Amino acid sequence: MTIEEILQTPPFSLDKAAKSSMLTERLMSLTQRHIAACPEYAAMMCGAGFNSQSCESYCDIPFLPVSLFKALDLKSIPDEGVFKIMTSSGTSGQAVSRIYLDRVTASNQQKALVKIVSEFTGSARMPMLIIDSPSTLKNRAMFSARGAGILGFSIFGADKAYALDDDMNLDLPAVEAFLEKHRGKRIFLFGFTFMVWLHFYKELQKLARKPDLSAGVLIHGGGWKRLAGEAVSKDEFKLRLRDACGLADIHDYYGMVEQTGCVYMECERGHLHASAYSDVITRNHIDFSPCAFGESGVVQVVSVLPESYPGHSLLTEDEGVILGEDDCPCGRKGKYFHINGRLQMAEIRGCSDTYAVTR
Amino acid sequence: MRLHGDLESVLGAPPLAPFDDAVLAFFNDLSKALTMTREYSDVATFGFWCRRAALLKEKSKYDDLDCRLGRGVVFHSTPSNVPVNFAFSFAAGLLAGNANIVRLPGKDFEQASIILGAVSELLAGKHRALAPYLFFVKYPPDKALHDRYSAVCDARVVWGGDGTIAELRQSPLKPRAFDITFADRYSAAVIDADAYLSAADKQGIARDFYNDTYFSDQNACTAPRVIFWLGERKSEAKAVFWASVRALAKEKYSLAPVQAVGKLAAFYRAAAHIPVSLQERGDNYVTRVGVENADAGLMQYKYNSGFYFEYDLSALEDMLPLCGERMQTLTYYGVSKEDLSAFFSKHRPKGVDRAVPMGKSMDFALTWDGYDLIRMLSRKITIL
Incomplete structure (x- = not known):
């Protein structure tokens, strides 16, 4: 084949x-x-x-252990063929993985992602609320894992809005305006697990009148490591989000910048x-x-x-x-x-x- | 625990003669106190090392002690992740006749507490005359404190590798003071295949090798990273040797998943740059990496947790390219002292400070990394 x-x-x-x-x-x-x-x-x-x-x-x-992509520049294409370089999001000072993509591989990554995710969201594009701040995407020269995730999943979104401002605060007016604009439609929410929990759920919790997201589908990923201190389980994550804003259709995913496109979705x-x-x-x-x-x-x-x-x-x-x-x-x-x-x-x-x- | 000593007392303590009787008596009592603790083999090893009889034997190796006195104050910065190294370091300083400021390991080791407890008790009681000669401090890297202790010492002993040395060197010393630095080093082992095959106690040899390597996660500077093979029946000897090491490691060593993954990554990193070949596919306890050229650059690919480069020799001199200044210890099995001695005098390598029988790589001696600590930490007085 x-x-x-x-x-x-x-x-x-x-x-x-x-x-x-x-x-x-x-x-x-x-x-x-x-x-x-x-x-x-x-x-x-x-x-x-x-x-x-x-x-x-x-x-x-x-x-190959993934750490090799931090230690070595591994690519199977000439320099002229490099379309973009993806990097993992290391904390400052740590080495980051560098993944070299040509147009073909980049395009196939997107095709695979669409095929896989559509099985969970349907193939129609939806208004997309990104649980992150717009600044995450500003440096386009180097794609961080978070930026790449947002960008990759953006193909499922029609009209896009960010739920957080540049200081990672919940931008409630923006969220409410977005929901008002798309009232009655299915909403696609996307974010990294710890961002969703720390900067979205925890802020929603403080509000007296919570936005209604019962028509939404949330896809989140990036791992639970940064929530270890919060001691929140997968089940509780879902339960609490549903209680907070009615969000019931929630899918975690597992994936890595070294194999972008082939995400593993939670059923x-x-x-x-x-x-x-x-x-x-x-x-x-x-x-x-x-x-x-x-x-x-x-x-x-x-x-x-x-x-x-x-x-x-x-x-x-x-x-x-x-x-x-x-x-x-x-x-x-x-x-x-x-x-x-x-x-x-x-x-x-x-x-x-x-x-x-x-x- | 309150740490023994204060700066003022240390600065006021007059120098002693090397191997002073009072110092030997103190160490002998310390030895008695420590050999009673059975839980930690490294504490027991230090206790055994510092008994009077052993130290007298060390003393007898020096012929010029009559005209020597300690330099004054020695500031020791000891490694953060080796529990008892600080004890050997202050022992060398005290035996040479100095008062000592001892920066303890950064981690809280039970072994350090045991030794410090015994030392404090002796200095508060029977050996209080020596109380001013030891001052223990513990602090994370801190320029102001490095400055304070560096400014008053007559010699600074820095363990812990290149990073710590560079850091301490930011703190000026008195004009006559100097550094003894224990930089990042690596080590090797040489095994004569024929001697090994005819050895009766192959279990014992595996145990010795294990103690030189796995005991410190193969990450001590004394731990062999490359194994040189001499003799005729090399492949036969390798098969037997590694099978017995593997069996022992499997029994005694706890290999974490990250170590196994790290070793595989280390192999591929080396393979991407230099001609190497993975030697057998058994389990991950032993990773054998055959090397075609003993090139000086090989050691940048070294790893730990049971990761060995192997190189076949036709004669000892084939080791030379790897015997640069970073090479510290050569552990040997089946090679004669005469042959080793001839190797050093004929080929004059820049590195290798000690050649020790297999199993002895971690044994501390007062001459370490090529430094004679007693002579360097004392001064010689001439009277004409």
Whole structure:
């Protein structure tokens, strides 16, 4: 199958056997492509003793730890072909990932995103309320993960408004004007999980007269790490938002800047789903063998999209557990899973000071 | 806990002769107090090291102590993440005849509390004459405090690596004072394959290797990052050696997921730049990275938690490109002292300050990183 054909496939229609043969063919071909076009990747595969002959399944393709995209400039296209560079949102001072996109990969990312998300929101564009501040998008030269997320999901929005001002305060007049303008229509809300909670929900809570968002669908992502101090569970997040503004159609998603486009959406049953365009494999950290369903491990993600950079098979720094495959009660095919969170930092011994370098 | 000492007393304490009787008596009692604690092997090791008999043996290695006195005040900045290093550091300062300002590790280690408790008790009682010679301080990096202690000391001993050294060097010393710095270093091991294969106690060798490496997450400057192989039957020896190390690590080492992922990333980082090959695909306890060229740049790809470069030698001199100034310790198995000695005198490497038998890499000695601490922290008086 060509990538065009793959992207024509409805995202949750392939069963295990069909998906596996499609992924194996496509990911093997991407591996060959990156070996031919990215010298660093070729050297890594050679050093690891990779032999395509002994690869029976896409599960046998080596996975690169995502941190490599911080340490190295990995791309499979000439400099002239770089259309944009995506960066992860690191805190200041930390290295950020740099992901090189050409027009084809960028466009396929958008196509995949539309296909996947439409399964949850419908294909009609809706008025979009972004739970963030307009300034997040101002620096267009470098796309932060948050900016990229907003921009990526903006294709589902018709008329757009921001719920927060540049100082991250709830811009209630703007929100009310927007809701008034689109009264009676379905509203698409998008934001990062911690922004939605800290700067939106918590402010709504303080209001005497809360806006009515019962006609809205919220998609949020970016992880729960920054809400760890708030001790809010997934269920409580949904419950409290519904109580605060009537918002009942809420979907978390899992995704990363290294594999933009292939998001993993949370279904009505609270499960994250792998689409036909990507997959998750959890691996035992002792020998990197695949975990059984139900067993927690380090999350590997594969994606059919990356042509401009060797990011089609990656080992994340997240821990997760695969709950099942092809049999989620929501009816979607493919694996469904849960992300437990970031891998715990380990305290490494040694002579060199940690306090001198971590300030 | 209130920390023992004050600045005024330290500055008023007159120098002592190296290995002063009162100092040896103090350490002997400290040794007794510490060897009673069984919970921490590093505390017990320090306790065993500072007993009188051991220190007298050290003393006997010096032939010019009669005409030596401590320099005055030594300011020690000890590493934040090694629990008992501060004790060896102040012991060297005190044995050389100095009063000591000791900046303790940044982290709260139970081991440090145990040692400090015993020291305080001895200095408040039987050994109160030595009370002015020790002053313990604990503070996060702070320029004003670095300045204060640096301005009054006669020698500054800085552990903790390049970052801390650069930071302390912002604080001026008195004109005659100087630094002894323990910078970021790395280490290697050399194993003779044939000697290894004929060894009876391969379990013991694995244990020694484990103590040199995994015990410190292979992240101490003394921990071998590269393994050199000598001899004829190298591949056979490697197979046996790594199988026994792997089995031991599996039994004793706790490998966190981030360490496993970090090692894989470290391998790929190296592979992207230099010709290396992953040596076997077992579990993640041992990561073996075969190296084609022993190039000086190799060590920028070093990693920890059981990540080893391996390089085959036809003779010891093949190690030379890696024996630059950053190389600290060479642990050896099956190589004779004569051969090592000949290597140093013939090839005169810029680095490698110690060659020690496998299993002994962490043993502290009064000559460390090439510095003779007793002589450097005392002054020699000439009377003509």
